[in-house]
Amino acid sequence: MKNTFFVIALLLFSANATAETELNFNLINLNATASTEVANDQVTSVIQVMLNGTDPTKLGQQVNQRSNQLLEKIKAFASVKSQTTGYQTRPMYKDSQIVSWQVSQQIRLHSHDFTQMSELLGEVQALGTVQSIEFSLSDALIESTQNELMQQAISKFRDKASLVQQQFNEPGYRLVNMSVNTSGYAPVYRMESQMMMSADMSSKSAPAALEAGSNKVSVDVHGQIQLISDTTTVTN
Known part of the structure; x- marks a missing residue:
């Protein structure tokens, strides 16, 4: 019984060591960004x-x-x-x-x-x-824009990964890890001189001139791939 336990433990240790060794070479860090200007709504x-x-x-x-x-x-x-x-x-x-x-x-x-x-x-x-x-920008517009940009950024990441794989003449790659980050945006302030009028006015003013402007929304993708030679594990 003790011998059986020892054999199982040894096999598990060997498997973990092999897995760690497999992830310690041919590692490439990549990033991709997608951004766009969105009109404030x-x-x-x-x-x-x-x-x-x-x-x-x-x-x-x-x-x-x-x-x-x-x-x-x-x-x-x-x-x-x-x-x-x-x-x-x-x-x-x-x-x-x-x-x-x-x-x-x-x-x-x-x-x-x-x-x-x-x-x-x-x-x-x-x-x-x-x-x-x-x-x-409203929350709904930010979310929908970020979802579109996320698809674009991930597509760019995949293109870069494929390019690296081809340049090293490897049959494929697998994704080790990935993180997706979205950028913040700053509200746009407008103070027109005609709007800063006193409450002493006795009649209605003309409509205030409003210029909404836009904000930049970005999505950054950071990840790590591993170039592999074993075509049975290709995740390209």
Whole structure:
């Protein structure tokens, strides 16, 4: 029984040693990249209602009134989603004494419809100030683009592997390992001068000029292949 166990252990050790030896030669590291420029398909903007005065209670009521008017206007634009954020009451000091108060409320807007967002920003400038505009790629567009690029990058990797195999006059290769990495992207910010108008305006402005721009999406494939001479294990 002991002899049988010893023989089995020896065979397993020999098999592992052989496998490790097989993976320690003819190893080639390769990489491939696929990338493309994609037009941004969503826009996010922040509008701020801010008033200054000596009575914080009255200021709060006025800011709430303007914010409600803004939200009512936004409802007319079905493709634009809104969210109130960042309500703040802040004392203003001079010589260590409170001389006035500042009350503000921010409303975040988000849409995939640039035309409606442009028209909305033109209308609401009579009630608030456009603080920022950010263009970006939606999660769905990023995922679909990355899936397409992944296929391209892997195809390029296979082409490189085949080229290396042919140059070394080997019948084939097998894949040892592979990793796929996707690159990040940066939101594109746009602040047009005509959008940075004061809430003191009494009439509706012309639609804001929006230029969405684009983002670069990339997929990198890194891997290792082993050139092999045994045609029975070719995975080309």
